[in-house]
Amino acid sequence: xxxxxxxxxxxxxxxxxxxxxxxxxxxxxxxxxxxxxxxxxxxxxxxxxxxxxxxxxxxxxxxxxxxxxxxxxxxxxxxxxxxxxxxxxxxxxxxxxx
Numbered sequence: 001x002x003x004x005x006x007x008x009x010x011x012x013x014x015x016x017x018x019x020x021x022x023x024x025x026x027x028x029x030x031x032x033x034x035x036x037x038x039x040x041x042x043x044x045x046x047x048x049x050x051x052x053x054x055x056x057x058x059x060x061x062x063x064x065x066x067x068x069x070x071x072x073x074x075x076x077x078x079x080x081x082x083x084x085x086x087x088x089x090x091x092x093x094x095x096x097x098x
Contacts, residue, residue, distance in 0.1 A: 019085040021093025027078070028090070035097050043070050047094060055091035063087075 031040035036048040047055065059082065061067020062075040082090070 019083065019089035021089035021091075024082075024086055024090050025093050028094075036094055040071060041074075048097060050095060052088075052091040052095040055094050056087055059087045059090065 025036075028036075032038055032044075032047055036050075037046060039046055047058075050058075058067055059079050062072065062079045063082070065072075065076060068075055079087075
């Protein structure tokens with residue numbers, strides 16, 4: 001019984017800390033718009049309509065410092081603390097926005 005309770009608690013705790021793309025995107029929406037429909041600071045590409053692979057590549061590139069144009073420094077600072085799970089959740093969420 002103790003093992004079952006421990007495992008149930010572990011599953012609940014893990015889900016609390018799981019990456020949530022919608023929640024993570026709230027920070028992004030400040031510049032990119034609620035539906036990713038804006039050009040951030042009138043300088044970026046509009047990311048609405050991008051597939052998850054393209055979004056993941058861009059976010060990973062910003063983290064590595066190998067991707068980006070005039071907003072490279074801004075975006076690098078924005079993504080530097082995102083985990084791989086965060087990037088995946090964001091990419092999945094953004095690519096699903098209608």
